[in-house]
Amino acid sequence: MNIYENLYKEKDVFGKDADPIVKEILKYKRSGSALDIGAGQGRNSFFLAESGFIVSAVDTSSVGIEGVRQEILLKGISLDIYKSDIRNFNFESS
Numbered sequence: 001m002n003i004y005e006n007l008y009k010e011k012d013v014f015g016k017d018a019d020p021i022v023k024e025i026l027k028y029k030r031s032g033s034a035l036d037i038g039a040g041q042g043r044n045s046f047f048l049a050e051s052g053f054i055v056s057a058v059d060t061s062s063v064g065i066e067g068v069r070q071e072i073l074l075k076g077i078s079l080d081i082y083k084s085d086i087r088n089f090n091f092e093s094s
Contacts, residue, residue, distance in 0.1 A: 008041055008063040018047035026051060037086050042068035045079055055079040058089055 007013055022044045031052045036045040039057035041064050049055045057079055059065055065083045072079060082089065 002061050004040065004059075004061040005063050008061055008067060011041075011067075012043075013041060014043065016043060018044045022047060039068065039081070040064045042071060042079075042081075045081075046071065046075065046077065049077045049079045050075075056082065058082045058084055058086055060085050 025048075032054070034045075034048045034053045034055045036042075036048070036055060036057045039045050039059045040061070042057055045055045045057040045068065057065075057068055058081075059068075060083065062083060065081055068079075068081050072081070084090075
């Protein structure tokens with residue numbers, strides 16, 4: 001069992017704010033595509049999508065991905081989500 005399945009049952013386990021390094025990206029790039037590997041509950045994915053990026057979020061946790069799906073509906077933002085182990089993920093674009 002994925003250790004994050006139980007962990008992600010709690011809201012905002014790692015906080016709501018994006019990681020500082022992800023925020024730093026906006027100093028150098030304002031749009032484009034982003035792949036959030038290990039997206040968890042989506043905090044970095046949401047930040048990037050709300051900042052104008054086309055985002056694909058990937059995580060192995062069903063609970064995490066479902067939380068991201070629900071948050072997308074609440075926030076009205078667009079991002080692609082995938083439940084997958086990155087070792088088996090089918091990259092459709094570069």
